[in-house]
Amino acid sequence: xxxxxxxxxxxxxxxxxxxxxxxxxxxxxxxxxxxxVTVLTGMPNHPTGIIPDAYRGALRRIERVxxxxxxxxxxxxxxxxxxxxxxxxxxxxxxxxxxxGLRSSGPADVVVVSSPTFFSIFSAWVLARSxxxxxxxxxxxxxxxxxxxxxxxxxxxxxRALERLELWxxxxxxxxVVVSEGFRDDLLRRGVPAxxxxxxxxxxxxxxxxxxxxxRPGRITLGASGDEVVVLYIGAHGISHGLxxxxxxxxxxxxxxxxxxxxxxxxxxxALVDRVGAxxxxxxxxxxxxxxxxxxxxxxxxxxxxxPLRDVPLFSTFIPSKLFEYLAAGRxxxxxxxxxxxxxxxxxxxLVVPPDNPVSLAQAIAELAGDPSARARIANDGRQYVxxxxxxxxxxxxxxxxxAECAREVG
Numbered sequence: 001x002x003x004x005x006x007x008x009x010x011x012x013x014x015x016x017x018x019x020x021x022x023x024x025x026x027x028x029x030x031x032x033x034x035x036x037v038t039v040l041t042g043m044p045n046h047p048t049g050i051i052p053d054a055y056r057g058a059l060r061r062i063e064r065v066x067x068x069x070x071x072x073x074x075x076x077x078x079x080x081x082x083x084x085x086x087x088x089x090x091x092x093x094x095x096x097x098x099x100x101g102l103r104s105s106g107p108a109d110v111v112v113v114s115s116p117t118f119f120s121i122f123s124a125w126v127l128a129r130s131x132x133x134x135x136x137x138x139x140x141x142x143x144x145x146x147x148x149x150x151x152x153x154x155x156x157x158x159x160r161a162l163e164r165l166e167l168w169x170x171x172x173x174x175x176x177v178v179v180s181e182g183f184r185d186d187l188l189r190r191g192v193p194a195x196x197x198x199x200x201x202x203x204x205x206x207x208x209x210x211x212x213x214x215x216r217p218g219r220i221t222l223g224a225s226g227d228e229v230v231v232l233y234i235g236a237h238g239i240s241h242g243l244x245x246x247x248x249x250x251x252x253x254x255x256x257x258x259x260x261x262x263x264x265x266x267x268x269x270x271a272l273v274d275r276v277g278a279x280x281x282x283x284x285x286x287x288x289x290x291x292x293x294x295x296x297x298x299x300x301x302x303x304x305x306x307x308p309l310r311d312v313p314l315f316s317t318f319i320p321s322k323l324f325e326y327l328a329a330g331r332x333x334x335x336x337x338x339x340x341x342x343x344x345x346x347x348x349x350x351l352v353v354p355p356d357n358p359v360s361l362a363q364a365i366a367e368l369a370g371d372p373s374a375r376a377r378i379a380n381d382g383r384q385y386v387x388x389x390x391x392x393x394x395x396x397x398x399x400x401x402x403x404a405e406c407a408r409e410v411g
Contacts, residue, residue: 002409005036006109007133009124011093011117013070015052017265017289019321020140023202024114025066029406031403032067037039037202038108040101040127042093047080047265047289050285073100080092081267083152085120091347094119095404098126108133118143118162121169134406137173139183142314149314150239160247163181167191174406177399180318181196182340200399202321204328209296211330213384218301223285228259231367234295235322237266240315242308242336248358249283249365258369263298265289295405304368304375307334307345311355319344324390327382332375334364349381370382 009029012020024039031037043055055061061072078085092228097120102197108131113124121137130133146163147153153162170176170187178184184197224230237243242263250260260283262272269286276284290298299305305326309315316339323345326333333350335342342352351368353360368375 003035003105003373004404005109005397006031006038006403007105007111007127007131008037008039009097009113009127010039010041011045011075011090011094011120012114013039013044014292014343016044016046017048017292019202020047020114022292023140023321024172025068026205026392027396027399028068029066030393031400035400035403037068038105039068040097040105041072042075042096043072043077044119045075045077049077049079052076059096060104062104069106071101071105073097080265085098086261090117090119093117094123097123102127102130107131110136110403112136112138112403114138114140115169116141116143118166118169121343124383125172126180127170130345132176135172136175136403136406137169137185137355138177138178138179140179142186142317145186146312146314149312152239161351170196175402177402180317180319180340186317198286198402200395200402201319201390202324203392203395204324204386205393206294206328206387206391209299209325209328213296213300215301215346218298221287222259222301224259224261224328224336225257225299230255230259230261230301231304231306231365231369232261232263232298233306233308234263235288235300235320237262237272239263239268240310240312241266241268241328242310242355243268243272243311244275245336245356245358246306246308247272247279247281247284247363249362250281251279252358252362253365254281255370256366258365260284261287261298261302262265262291263287276410295325296329299326300332304334306334306336307341308361308362309338309341309355311338315355316340324386324392327390329385330379330383332381334361334368348385349378 013024013201014021028037028330045051059074063070073096078089111124111128111133113120170192177200184199187197307320307323319341335345335352336355351364353364
């Protein structure tokens with residue numbers, strides 16, 4: 001019996017850095033152990049909008065990476081800022097993935113598309129119908145609802161049109177995979193059949209992210225002196241992430257032996273850098289995004305890690321993927337958020353404070369910074385919890401079972 005043929009359609013994929021790239025590439029590598037996996041993606045450019053020299057000027061590239069066949073098509077490359085340009089970039093891949101990727105991506109039994117970006121769903125639908133394959137839509141963000149709550153989208157006509165398109169996508173999908181129970185509840189409330197919606201949360205590669213490691217290289221990178229406790233955030237610097245609250249807390253903690261490190265890219269990064277300079281926050285180090293291979297080195301230098309989100313009601317359904325890697329690396333975690341992610345952190349023995357509350361965040365940081373034994377205990381609890389519940393290999397196997405069932409329906 002031949003292995004199932006999976007086509008993964010995604011705007012984002014390594015060597016780009018970010019949470020969706022990590023989830024999708026690690027899932028796909030696990031699937032490829034027993035399946036024939038092709039990835040259809042764009043030329044790498046996120047988040048800078050700069051295409052590497054090796055890909056520049058190409059309409060299509062086909063390569064083998066970690067057991068995956070990767071087909072890359074041209075797109076309009078743009079930095080991760082500005083709604084109009086980002087939308088144009090998403091639309092360009094929607095078109096090129098079909099025009100340039102339909103034949104070169106080969107046959108498939110099941111097409112998996114990850115949203116956002118939302119427009120990739122339309123190209124995946126065309127590809128699935130053309131290949132007579134099943135369609136699985138993965139929902140990593142409740143789009144457009146999150147942009148409505150954040151105030152990015154305000155035109156009611158546009159919002160209603162996008163919501164209708166969103167529900168159309170769920171109807172077209174043979175199966176829908178979401179990353180949190182909150183997302184699943186939202187889809188069920190809006191009429192998507194329960195038998196169609198499956199929760200496969202994010203997780204961590206618990207063999208790659210492990211406790212220990214030499215903290216010295218990372219401390220040097222972060223500019224930490226010998227006696228400073230390192231408080232680390234690695235991830236997107238966007239409007240969702242509440243990093244202004246982290247800077248507010250850093251201002252409160254000024255004068256204490258605590259170094260706050262913010263590492264990553266995003267639409268808000270420039271404003272955050274400007275603020276650090278304008279307010280003279282010399283206890284804050286801001287670094288651009290680093291290759292995924294460098295993340296364990298930075299985590300080894302961290303005495304504790306932060307998972308903040310803004311205090312927006314819909315965020316109670318979100319689970320930032322970074323928290324699983326923090327826990328796997330044996331780092332104590334402070335979450336400044338609510339809902340499902342807060343419950344996971346509490347169950348893992350970590351600290352949770354209200355979002356958008358710099359005083360509470362600063363107090364929690366100071367409390368853990370001054371108690372090494374508590375940090376060690378919390379770190380051990382977190383590592384044990386994520387190993388038992390959020391090993392990405394186990395989650396990938398559950399996901400693969402859903403795809404295999406779809407493939408059997410095709411056969």
